[in-house]
Amino acid sequence: MKSGFVSIVGRPNVGKSTILNALLERKISIVTEKAQTTRNAIKGIYDDGEYQIIFIDTPGIHKAHHSLGKIMNHDALDSAKDVDAIVLVVDASRKIDEGDMFINESLSKNIPTYVVINKIDLVRIDQAQDIKAKYQVLYPKAKILEMSALENFGLDTLLNEIKSIIPEGPRYFDQDAITDKDSSFFVSEVIREKLLNLLKEEVPHNLAVRVDEIKHKSESVMIHATIIVDRDSHKGIVIGKDGKRIKAIGTKARKELEEYFQKRIFLELFVSVKEDWLNNPRILKELGYK
Template sequence: MKSGFVNIFGRPNAGKSTLLNALVGEKMAIVSPRVQTTRHRIKAFLNKPGEYQIIFSDTPGIIDPKYKLHERMMSSVKSALEDADLALLMVDANDDFLECDKIFSSLRLKVPAILVLNKIDKAANGKIAEAEAFFAGKAYCKQLVKISALQKIHLQKLLDVIMTAIPEGMPFYNEDDLSDLPTKFFVGEMVREKIYELFGDEIPYHTAVMVNEFKEKESLVKIQVDIIVQRESQKAIIIGEKGKMIRQVGTLARTDIEAFIGQKVFLELFVKVRPKWRDNEMQLNEYGYQ
């Protein structure tokens, strides 16, 4: 039996969340074309009873913190560095390799690492060969695997490489579980994902989501969620004219939540203004950014 922690690191929008979802075969992390979508460390388990349990961790994209929220996000990256058995260093094939190298060199990895070159299906001419040449001499790059997480290209090859690096051991978690996070967390993330989908500019980055109520009744699950913004003008945008936008958020989120928990859902959304919440320690704790 093999069991170990495989933690995914990289710049924002490298495709870490897409890879996590593709490897475990479930939508565990929300996905958006926007950078900095992931704010928490999300663990998801790939189980084959009697053979292996791989605990994958999606981590926030590595950035220079501008707010206390960013500091909390980078703290979750640090914790993922400390318990990893194997690091996946993820690079967008069209990204700036020098910037990626700067980040990976600063991680001071103490565990084996695999460099995962993602989005090879969209790589510009010569970029794949350029990446192979660039990363070949780097101390942290013991092996390079080329994939497309979105198109599921070479994922089995990546898994085979991962399996060779995972230590022997018993499962850390129940083999029927998909994550160590509660259902409430994923419900909040599904609401937040719809805000990324429906609103442009700065709105998603100024928004937090808090699930206040999750009650399982006989025929449905009653869920009440607060959407937190920083300004009254942002609240007006999220509500929309005659409530049009908030209804759209609710309709799209409810569809995903019902598919996720396998039950009918009554979803109630409220929008609340909390100025400068991204720099408020108490509010960050309240909204789950520990």
């Protein structure tokens, strides 16, 4: 059998999690139109009997303004160290800037690298050629591939390229494993995704979701979760007028979790203010951000 680890890295919002989900043909990692949706390195396990490839989805590398951001950057770069290949995802519609140069300086030059020019659906052919040429200069040894993860274009090519360099190795995870994260992690991420989708810019970046209890019954699952915000005013925003917003968030999360567990879900959401939790090591640890 052939097996190995492949890290998916890049700036925020370029489509890393979308690519992971598309490669594995299921939702492992949440996707939103907001930057910094992914906060943890998440492994998605591809296994076709012949190959087991462990893809690591990572937080977008960005200029960090608080401890959580620094942890996220560190996690992302750390995940790209001892791997068999790096998939660097870039947004075809964005110009190369200093953030891209920082990533260029940070990544190991000795690991086989694929630069995936994603969102190719958003640009003209000449623009695509132009950005490809620029990245070939930045990554002389890398293979540059075009992709539209949204339109399912280029994923097979990437997978086949990766297979061509994956070495002989053991099956690291059970054949039917799909991720290294447990269902409690998925529950908190689904709730956070709904929050990100229903809230405006500033609030979602400063909140976290902690699952306090999951009780499995024969025909249903009871879930208690706490939404942690970092200031009082955000609590009101999350709850909304007459509790309307939190109700909408709960309904959306519950529907998706019913699909996932194939059971009826009873979801209770609480909101708790913990000032400046994004800089509090104890709370960050408690929330699983290390």
